[in-house]
Amino acid sequence: DADVTQTPRNRITKTGKRIMLECSQTKGHDRMYWYRQDPGLGLRLIYYSFDVKDINKGEISDGYSVSRQAQAKFSLSLESAIPNQTALYFCATSDFSAGYSEQFFGPGTRLTVL
Amino acid sequence: KNEVEQSPQNLTAQEGEFITINCSYSVGISALHWLQQHPGGGIVSLFMLSSGKKKHGRLIATINIQEKHSSLHITASHPRDSAVYICAVYKGAQKLVFGQGTRLTINP
Numbered sequence: 001d002a003d004v005t006q007t008p009r010n011r012i013t014k015t016g017k018r019i020m021l022e023c024s025q026t027k028g029h030d031r032m033y034w035y036r037q038d039p040g041l042g043l044r045l046i047y048y049s050f051d052v053k054d055i056n057k058g059e060i061s062d063g064y065s066v067s068r069q070a071q072a073k074f075s076l077s078l079e080s081a082i083p084n085q086t087a088l089y090f091c092a093t094s095d096f097s098a099g100y101s102e103q104f105f106g107p108g109t110r111l112t113v114l
Numbered sequence: 115k116n117e118v119e120q121s122p123q124n125l126t127a128q129e130g131e132f133i134t135i136n137c138s139y140s141v142g143i144s145a146l147h148w149l150q151q152h153p154g155g156g157i158v159s160l161f162m163l164s165s166g167k168k169k170h171g172r173l174i175a176t177i178n179i180q181e182k183h184s185s186l187h188i189t190a191s192h193p194r195d196s197a198v199y200i201c202a203v204y205k206g207a208q209k210l211v212f213g214q215g216t217r218l219t220i221n222p
Binding site for chain 1: 149
């Protein structure tokens with residue numbers, strides 16, 4: 001089984017709908033991240049969480065919210081989806097350390113907002 | 115200007131060729147991450163390094179902290195190496211800043 005899973009893998013929705021993307025991990029990592037990827041652009045950080053009680057905005061958090069329900073679960077919500085939120089969304093995890101550590105990515109969720 | 119720049123953006127080569135992908139960054143970093151994104155979209159970690167050189171199979175990654183530059187080399191390239199290769203740097207607090215990626219195509 002995959003260490004980092006995302007559901008759904010694909011989603012088509014309409015403008016104005018509320019959408020939740022879910023991420024679960026079995027790696028036992030404290031740190032979790034949400035990124036979006038757009039064609040021609042690098043991955044950009046939406047939100048990150050260093051533990052269950054810690055939530056931080058990334059560079060493009062407007063229009064998104066998150067919930068860290070448990071160490072293993074980190075959900076991303078689009079309260080009112082708009083077409084420019086059409087993108088590939090990735091969840092990632094990393095282990096706690098004093099410095100830095102490798103990030104492990106989920107398979108991605110392809111979201112289309114019509 | 116992006117903080118992380120990769121070159122080339124696209125690279126097509128024949129099977130067996132030696133491949134080099136470059137990454138330059140303009141900020142102070144604690145470490146650098148090389149990632150591979152498969153055609154299906156999944157992202158896999160290849161290397162993380164803060165100095166010197168690392169090797170895994172046919173892949174070699176080097177970093178020069180003074181010159182703010184890293185290279186990813188692939189020896190004896192194979193069509194299955196076709197993917198997007200992404201460079202990312204840690205600016206601190208475990209937040210990554212990503213390059214735009216290099217799309218590599220290896221023809222048989």
